[in-house]
Amino acid sequence: MTLSFSQIDPPSRLLMGAGPANVHPRILRAMAADVIGQMDPEMTAYMDETMALYREVFRTKNKQTLLVNGSARSAIEAALVSLVTPGMKVVIPRIGRFGLLLTEIVSRCGGVPCTIDVEWGQVVRPEQVEAAIIEHRPGLVAAVHGDTSTTTAQPLADIGAICRRHDVLFYVDATATLGGMEFETDAWGIDVATAGLQKCLGGPPGSAPITLSDRAVAAVLARRHDEAGIATGQPQGEGPVIHSNYFDLAMLMNYWSPARMNHHTEATSMLYASREAARIVVEEGVAARVERHTRAGRAMVAGLRAMGLQIYGDDATRMSNVTGVWVPEGVDNARVREQMRQDFEIEIVSSFGPLTGKIWRIGAMGVNAQKHKVLLTLGAFEAVLAGEGFKLPRGAGVDAAREAWG
Known part of the structure; x- marks a missing residue:
């Protein structure tokens, strides 16, 4: 039997749900550009430009600001897989479904979730986070900024200050808010933030921006990275190995660095989309x-x-x-x-x-x-x-x- 399918012809629909939203026409046009080699100087220049643009979008000076190939969840997983060590306690304020997702990923990484639960539609108070830090002595606090399941935004600035005071790393999932709500990575003391293109950034799902502070970079590099170390001759960290190759942020940072150590084949069309999405944000302000x-x-x-x-x-x-x-x-x-x-x-x-x-x-x-x-x-x-x-x-x-x- 010969299969015969017609050319795709999706309806022209106005997407006014919780995401994805409609894609900006400029981004669609950018994605139609020719694919070039991942080590082509034009391609690596686009990568560097994309990093610079997302520093503006994230409101940060972090050198390590790059993309993870995959939907927004890929960057969430990359952050947690690379930061959470077996037995590490992680405080998670949970204001909806996506706090539950962070709990699941932390557990899969061998971490110990220490959750702060509130009724859906409510937010966690800063003093609750500080009390949990004092009680559990975690290595990380992981929070969702805007949880679309409850349409609620968790205030972050005070939490970041608390984490710095107690020398705890602070990760934030900004998938649903980056480019649409106020988000100040550096001013709010956020060590790692991740997002996706498909909501306020106006792009298609498939690429996930991430930014890491120097503190977070040091924590990632303190772990063993066997493939990266063998390839570069760099000394290995003494911590437990990151149990993912694709989501190993040490390898990804190396790939996005001037060294350009090959890790994967960059998703060229999604890089074009990500770059154009950030360019539109920066142009608008x-x-x-x-x-x-x-x-x-x-x-x-x-x-x-x-x-x-x-x-x-x-x-x-x-x-x-x-x-x-x-x-x-x-x-x-x-x-x-x-x-x-x-x-x-x-x-x-x-x-x-x-x-x-x-x-x-x-x-x-x-x-x-x-x-x-x-x-x-x-x-x-x-x-x-x-x-x-x-x-x-x-x-x-x-x-x-x-x-x-x-």
Whole structure:
């Protein structure tokens, strides 16, 4: 039997969920450029430029600012595999599903998770983190900045200061917030931060920026790196070996250094995408981009409230780029999402765990954090809810959003 499939022709859909978001056209054009050799001087120059651009995006002076080939989770795993040693205690503030993910990866690395759990939709207080550090004496604190499962953003600045005071490394997963919410790697005392392209950065999933402080680099290099050491003649660390080749940050840092020690074949098209995504952020200006996302989130919340809907979570700690809204009694969560997709080609999503089927999550990030896209989404949402029998003041959501945008 001969297989015959047609050329792919995905729908032109407005992705207003929790990510991925639509990809910026400039990034798609960059990805169409020719592939060149990984050691080509043009290619290595693009790598160096990408490192410089992401220092601006991460708001850091860290020399070791590079990419991990893979979705956002690849950089999370690279960070934890390279930092967590067997038996190391790791304090993990958990505000949603992705704190659970950090716990799982730490456990797989042989670490001992020491979790600080709060009700979903709440954040962990700095004094809770300090108490956990004093009690457990960990080697690392690992936190999620914006947990899209709860649309909640964990304040970080005080935690970073606490970690420095107790000489503990601080890792942050900024997948859902980098390029859309304020994020200050150096000012907040963050030692390692990771992200992905597919949310506020406006790119496709498949490449994951990461930045490491000198303290974090020293911790990674203190471990044995047999292949890297043999290849370079460099002395080996005395700590336990990193049980991953692909995610060994010592090898990756060597690959991105002037030495260019071959580790893997760089994902050329994704490098182009990553470089262009960061270039767009820097051109717009990090502060201006954060303000645009803030306005989009403010308009979305105002519109939803004007429709008579209840917003999930606390205004003080809500992510600006993803808004949770309670599903009204008697309204079918899945059917509303299906109608949004079928009638308007707009994607919104539900959530996970205790929030499964109870809230919708509506995002506005990257190229979608624009006034007209917020208004189109609210207008479609109003029409679908009215069709499902939910009583609401017609037109109020769009009017409120327009006013809130300013």
